[in-house]
Amino acid sequence: MSIYSKIRWVASILLVFFIVLITNLVDKDNFNKLRYSVTTIYEDRVVASDLLFELQILIQEKEVALAISDSSFFEGSNKKVNDDIQALIESYEQTKLTREEQEILKEMKEEIDHLLVLEEKHINSNYSNRIALFKSIDEIAHNLYDLSKVQLKEGRRQMFISNKAMSTIDLFTQIEIIVMIVMAILIQIIIFYNPKQKKREE
Template sequence: MKWKNILNKQQSAGLAMVSVFIMVLVISIMNKRHVLDLEYSLTTIYDDRLMAENHIFNLSKKIYQKKILLNVDEDRLMMSRIHINDSINLLIADYEETKLTMDEAFQLKKLKSSLGKAELFENQFVYSSSAEHRNLLNPELRAQYEIILEDLEGLAILQLHEGQKLIDQSHRIAASSNVTTRLEVGLLIILGLMTHIIFAARPPAPKYSYFDNLN
């Protein structure tokens, strides 16, 4: 009867041990998922936020370059505008390769429209044969550059907002991973204790004497 009770306890402990093992396995899978999510979040921060912010910064530099040349040396601006515009188009193409939210796509469309208007003003400025006409276009073109810089500032603000959301998400993933890791360690300790209890509670082996063999 005593052995039967011991065996029943061992069976219960064995079932509990299997349950704990399954829980450890599930938590291990969750931790792996957390690592993948965190890796994706960090990759997105770099590829779609930091790189995009770098594109915005370089676009701003190109527009400031045009703005300074317009104020200082109009002829030099007209000679270098094609090269500058090609660089701007490449930066826009690189920016479009990043992951855009709906707000960013709308703001980018607005920026491209503003850039197109500036290029039209530049073409009129270049091919105008009248100095008076060029003098009239100068403030229009300068105002258009200001609009472009405002559009770029709007994109930069959106980048900061989306980047902060990704950072917050990364913090939540890291916090969840810490909780599940501690739970996993606790369950492994419980699993070890159960293993010890099961082996400690094994029924003692029957003892045989020399006289039992004679019988």
């Protein structure tokens, strides 16, 4: 085998190697995006939605107790409900929050603090002035609603990223297959084409 033939062999192999390497790097980047997006949907959206649902139940429990004038609730169960609310908020803060979520959550935490003050006044005033309590609970409910909408919006955004990554992976896989076929044909041409032999035949 001549030096020229060896160079052609090496060049062909290196070309195939670099094509495979580049496509693999692109695929790896897209797979990382896909994995991150799926993880984010679960950890920061599904889990967050569940926490919001639990918070909504606890807030509704307060509202029902207030509506039926259940004084025993405020004297007994309410403390545990407040502790549970605080624990859920702390868990929610551990998820990845968008700037919009941070602002809404800040408002809700302030309103919950305000609600606790109103509940103390409610108990001390022999369970009167329920209007302010209902208004505060309504504000918290609105905050929870807004936060749930953020979950939907962010979940939709992450799904878009996932679909885009999948489409890119599919595209590069098809390109890779086509390039490999073309390269296989070119290598065969390089290997079997012999210009000296062609001249001798002439």
